[in-house]
Amino acid sequence: MTLAVLGLAALITTMLCAFALPSIHGGPHRVPIGVTGSQQRAETLQKNVDGDAWDVRLYETPATVKAAITDREIAGGLAVTAHSVDVYLATAGGPSAAGALTALADNIAGQHNTHAVVHDVVPFTKDDPRGGGLTAALLPMIFGGIFPALILGNLFRGHRGLRTRLAGVLLFSVVGGAAVAAFLQFVTHSTDGEYWRVALGLALGLAALSTTVLGLKSVLGMGGLALGGGLLMLLGNPLACLATGPHWLPAGWATLGQLLPPGATGSLLRANAFFDGTGSAYPALILAAWVALGLALTLLADRRGNRATAPQPEGTPVMERITA
Structure with a gap:
């Protein structure tokens, strides 16, 4: 009970820090x-x-x-x-x-x-002069990273479901990236950059979001899912700076936000949609690192599971089987 209360207090404090402090101290910073x-x-x-x-x-x-x-x-x-x-x-x-x-x-x-x-010199599109569609896309993408990891992780368990889980989140990322790019370019007309460049960037962002959550869930179970969701929602969302730009937060908050998957996804989207890919290398590397981390955690959890369920040799004494 005490741990639950302390955990809830820490969660609320984290939410206040992530949402309130950057807003209070928001403004041009260097x-x-x-x-x-x-x-x-x-x-x-x-x-x-x-x-x-x-x-x-x-x-x-x-x-x-x-x-x-x-x-x-x-x-x-x-x-x-x-x-x-x-x-x-x-x-x-x-x-x-x-x-x-x-x-x-x-x-x-x-x-x-x-x-x-x-x-x-570099405006938003005429149909979306304030960039509202661009800003509104971030939260659905975060949920789009959490839900596939949750659903696939629960439907396809164990070593037999490993390939299906990994193929599923990566396939969803490609399809989801293409869908979001199409919506932004052809429905809301919020972007006018090269479509496939925007779509591939969004696919990488969705892959970083979903594999990170999948990896944490694989290692820590539902606690990992909560940790991944909190990382993306409570820190990544308010610190992404998609609506304001990264220079609107103090240096430490801005740096942290751009290192998290939502912030890096937003930066990559901005670079591909309006600057012909200029400045896309850094956020792409950040997202690739998150994908690698998520895959590594998933494979590590699968390896541990195989060791735990591996059958013991026939000649192994009973006590050794129990302690193994």
Whole structure:
């Protein structure tokens, strides 16, 4: 009874930390932005703006700023002239940071008695300008990772069901990735990148989610299922930053979120859907590592099960059989 109460208290505390603290401390945290203009104006702006919120980098021309945005070196940029402040955004890369940068540009323009002109270099699609479909896809994908592991793990038990369990979660991941990509591109029109690239990225994400839960369940039983679900739902979901972008959380929270399967899946989806795959290597490696971990745990549990149920030789004394 005491352990159950302590476990429930720890669970509630974890939920509060994962959901409340990042929201309270949310805001731009060392968001990389580019600044261009006359050398004096650019250097002055860098000196005044660079700090905890912004990581300001100097560029020669607006064209180099836009190229750096599409290459994902920076999240946005400012071009300061005597007549205006041009702000270059990548709304699809992080709408919250884009909004904060726009507010910063308006403030700077007000100080110079001029106006800010917004250029969205990497926007969301016209049919989903706020990226609502993209954000809404994360939670169903998390459930889509948990349910196959739960169902297949219960239906196909033991060593005989090992291949079916593994083939089932991997097949579901491929089909699920293709289905989610089709829904986002052809139903809600939330993405307009290359379809198969998006689908394969989502398939890898679903494979990471489902194999992780399957592996934990194989090793720890229903406790492993609870651990996997909590890892994905209570930490992975609020720290994924799919709606805001990774620079909106403090460094530690943002790093943890991008190392978990939901956050890495969101980052890979964003890279494939809006940046032609630029920046996809890191989240893909993270997801591949989770797939490998899940498979390793599943195989380890199967090996232990085989040892536990292996028949003893005929000549083994009874006491040795009992203690084996």
